[in-house]
Amino acid sequence: MKRSDIVADNSNELSDWLKNQVVAFNQDHWPVERKNVGFSICDEQGERIGGIAGRSFGNWLLIDWLWVHPEARGQGYASELLGKLEHAAATLGATKAVLDTLEFQAPQFYRRHGYEEVFAMPDYPLDGRRSYMVKML
Helix, strand or coil: CCCCCCCCCCCHHHHHHHHHHHHHHHHCCCCCCEEEEEEEEECCCCCEEEEEEEEEECCEEEEEEEEECHHHCCCCHHHHHHHHHHHHHHHCCCCEEEEEEECCCCHHHHHHCCCEEEEEEECCCCCCEEEEEEEEC
16 A cells, blocks of 8 residues: 655644544454443423433443533432443443543542442543543443
């Protein structure tokens, strides 16, 4: 394969293409399927007011997103969503869960649910803190 010029490419298309290439390469080394797992919650009118999404990947639940509408917070929805996701992942074989959260988001919430910080990035992205947390399921 002959080399061509390197050009700037800040596109989402490049990022998605690279991700797909790395995932395909990894599959040759880890024959484990990633299975999407998620739950949403709706109000009385059927409008989505929250949800949680992640992936079961071998022994791990990889939690990507958890969000509840500000007007619906404090009613236990986030705890219920988290519990359902953990249970669903456990039925798929996950024995551990991992997530990351920012200091102004929900580290205390996750600690209350048994998550422990295993790594933190201070000064993220400037003067905040990003915490990576793990829990045995």
